[in-house]
Amino acid sequence: MFDFARVSAFVCGYRSVAPLEAASLVDGVRRLWWKRMTDFWQLEFHYDRGDFSCDELFTADEALLHWWTDRLGQVEDTFAGG
Template sequence: MFDLARVSEFMRGYRSVVSLDASTLADGVRRLWRKRMTDFWQLKFHCDRGDFSCDELFTADEALLHWWTDRIGQVEDAFTKA
């Protein structure tokens, strides 16, 4: 899903310009993961608005969530290793 090598290189370059603490980045990774775990915007569109245009995103979002959950430590490492 994510190219973790690219993420790591991007973050290494970004952190060379902007000072970011590794623990802050790890916290951000976990917060975004939790947000994805509890974000039901597609259901709101589908059920509340009768808008079915986003239904196909359920599958993609579920796949990303499974991938991320299985690799949470690797995702954190990609964002935090200097």
């Protein structure tokens, strides 16, 4: 789902302009992953609001979450510049 080489190049370019510590980037990746793990906004729209327009996003977000979870270390390393 992520092109690791492209993400790494982007992060390196960004860090050359705005210095960020690797630990901060890893923390950000982990926080975003955790937000995705615990955020069920599509279900809230579906059941609480009766809005079915986002139903197809649930499957795509689930696939991304599985992919990201299986490669969490690699994603963190990519953002940390490793």
